[in-house]
Amino acid sequence: MKTIVIYRSKTGFTEKYAQLISKALSCQCLEYKASKNIDLTSYDYVIYGGSLYASGILGLKKMLSQMDFNLNKELLIFAVGTTPPSDGLIATLTEHNLSPELQKHAKLFYMRGGFNYNKLNFFDKFLMNIMKKTIQKKPESERTADERGMLAAFDRPLDVSNERFIEPLISYYKEVTHHDE
Numbered sequence: 001m002k003t004i005v006i007y008r009s010k011t012g013f014t015e016k017y018a019q020l021i022s023k024a025l026s027c028q029c030l031e032y033k034a035s036k037n038i039d040l041t042s043y044d045y046v047i048y049g050g051s052l053y054a055s056g057i058l059g060l061k062k063m064l065s066q067m068d069f070n071l072n073k074e075l076l077i078f079a080v081g082t083t084p085p086s087d088g089l090i091a092t093l094t095e096h097n098l099s100p101e102l103q104k105h106a107k108l109f110y111m112r113g114g115f116n117y118n119k120l121n122f123f124d125k126f127l128m129n130i131m132k133k134t135i136q137k138k139p140e141s142e143r144t145a146d147e148r149g150m151l152a153a154f155d156r157p158l159d160v161s162n163e164r165f166i167e168p169l170i171s172y173y174k175e176v177t178h179h180d181e
């Protein structure tokens with residue numbers, strides 16, 4: 001079974017999960033740019049990971065358009081964000097990121113990462129400051145736990161990543177690859 005993990009990450013959380021997954025599956029792991037010249041048709045399974053920015057999976061569209069996926073294969077995708085996992089989150093992210101055609105061939109997983117303001121680029125810092133101001137305008141009693149956590153994370157990096165988040169993807173992979181044997 002030839003499998004590869006490809007990822008895009010801005011501040012390191014998705015990269016960490018990509019490496020954990022490749023270690024667990026003993027397969028190759030490449031950052032998106034380094035994977036550009038690779039012939040993906042020679043792989044049985046491609047696992048793509050990208051962090052969430054405004055609900056979009058970083059680099060997914062580019063990856064799909066540039067890499068000419070053979071959609072007879074299954075694509076496993078993992079999204080990494082700060083939002084706490086909840087019922088319906090995967091369905092919402094799937095709806096937002098995967099076309100109906102892609103949904104037939106791809107399975108989406110969610111892993112919780114964290115937030116590191118100091119590592120963000122200028123544009124993301126700008127966006128986050130707009131969000132910060134919007135939250136701050138709300139009376140404290142009306143702020144959600146997520147929003148309160150977000151405000152706190154501006155002063156101190158937040159890391160809510162956990163190795164256990166890779167488990168559903170690993171189990172699913174083992175199940176489907178077992179069927180292939």
Ligand SMILES: Cc1cc2nc3c(=O)[nH]c(=O)nc-3n(C[C@H](O)[C@H](O)[C@H](O)COP(=O)(O)O)c2cc1C
Nearest residue numbers: 009010011012013014051054055081082083113114
């Ligand atoms: C501008 C901006 C938008 C974001 N939008 C989302 C989002 O829609 N959902 C979410 O769960 N996390 C969101 N995040 C948080 C990142 O997904 C989170 O920090 C993630 O762990 C970053 O992973 P990376 O270091 O691999 O890029 C956002 C962060 C920034 C800076």
